[in-house]
Amino acid sequence: MSLSSWKNREKIQIFNTRVDNVSFQEAKEILQEFLLEEKLHRIYTPNTEIVMEAKKDPRLSQIVNSADLVVADGIGLVIGSKLRNHPLKERVTGYDLSMYLLEYAQKQDVSVFLLGAAPGVGEMAKKNLRELYPKLTIAGTQNGYFKGTHTGFENSEEEAAIVEKINESGAEILFVGLGFPKQELWIEANKENLRNVRVVIGNGGVIDILGGVNKRAPQIFIDWNLEWFYRLITNPSRIKRQMAIPKFLLKIMQDKNSVLEVKKETGGNNE
Ligand code: UDP
Numbered sequence: 001m002s003l004s005s006w007k008n009r010e011k012i013q014i015f016n017t018r019v020d021n022v023s024f025q026e027a028k029e030i031l032q033e034f035l036l037e038e039k040l041h042r043i044y045t046p047n048t049e050i051v052m053e054a055k056k057d058p059r060l061s062q063i064v065n066s067a068d069l070v071v072a073d074g075i076g077l078v079i080g081s082k083l084r085n086h087p088l089k090e091r092v093t094g095y096d097l098s099m100y101l102l103e104y105a106q107k108q109d110v111s112v113f114l115l116g117a118a119p120g121v122g123e124m125a126k127k128n129l130r131e132l133y134p135k136l137t138i139a140g141t142q143n144g145y146f147k148g149t150h151t152g153f154e155n156s157e158e159e160a161a162i163v164e165k166i167n168e169s170g171a172e173i174l175f176v177g178l179g180f181p182k183q184e185l186w187i188e189a190n191k192e193n194l195r196n197v198r199v200v201i202g203n204g205g206v207i208d209i210l211g212g213v214n215k216r217a218p219q220i221f222i223d224w225n226l227e228w229f230y231r232l233i234t235n236p237s238r239i240k241r242q243m244a245i246p247k248f249l250l251k252i253m254q255d256k257n258s259v260l261e262v263k264k265e266t267g268g269n270n271e
Helices: 024-036 048-056 058-065 075-083 094-108 121-132 157-169 182-193 206-210 219-223 227-234 236-242 244-254
Strands: 010-014 017-020 041-044 112-116 138-142 173-177 199-202 259-263
Touching: 010 075, 017 048, 017 058, 024 094, 024 199, 041 182, 048 058, 048 075, 048 244, 058 182, 075 227, 075 244, 075 259, 094 112, 094 173, 094 199, 094 206, 112 121, 112 157, 112 206, 121 138, 121 206, 138 157, 157 182, 173 182, 173 206, 182 199, 219 227, 227 236, 236 244
Parallel strands: 041 199, 112 138, 112 173, 173 199
Antiparallel strands: 010 017, 010 259
């Protein structure tokens, strides 16, 4: 399907956050189209917690809504959309989209830059990726603990130097794993200065997984939509965060306008 038809793709608004109603397959096709266009495309992957945060903070929802592709990375969002009869096709995770981008990058000889995670993790990810994708070029890595917009320092020299490092690396795909909302704020502040990047994805803990610092849930939990449960049993201190899903579903039920269908006219705000 051509990009022009994607520009009219359906969006589902959940509270203040607009999510593209796309399947994983469709999201991959959209990414392919983005990678052929010589301009920056922003990809965000909100989950239930993020939608709840954006509900309280219009600046965050505005940033997410202005992206070129927003996928529902949380089973809570899919269930919530169904409860209000505007069903999202499926959960599309930032992890799966990121893995697809790596495959694409290897095949098309496009390089990738990893920004985020603790010092050393990006390098470990690069090493592990060498085994997974021997022909993939990781053009550079940069840990996420520097003076930058995401940590409250706007226009810092350190941030400008990192943007330059990304530009000089020639990377066309940029992973930004700083957690929400840090990664979205960082991308928003620097989007005009990223010269070669065609796809930037805010993908949370993906670099940690690639670096072997965190594990993804076993496939069976993912297939049964129980990834949240796996996270809970392996890290019980997440209980407070996990409560976001039932609270979210309750709020969906209490507000008849919590989920709306939106027709999208353009493919992002930079058109
Ligand atoms: N992170 C970072 N810089 C920061 C804060 C977080 O690079 O200033 C990284 C962190 O090391 C991890 C990723 O962002 O790799 C996700 O962080 P966190 O677990 O806080 O995010 P969440 O999964 O809660 O969205």
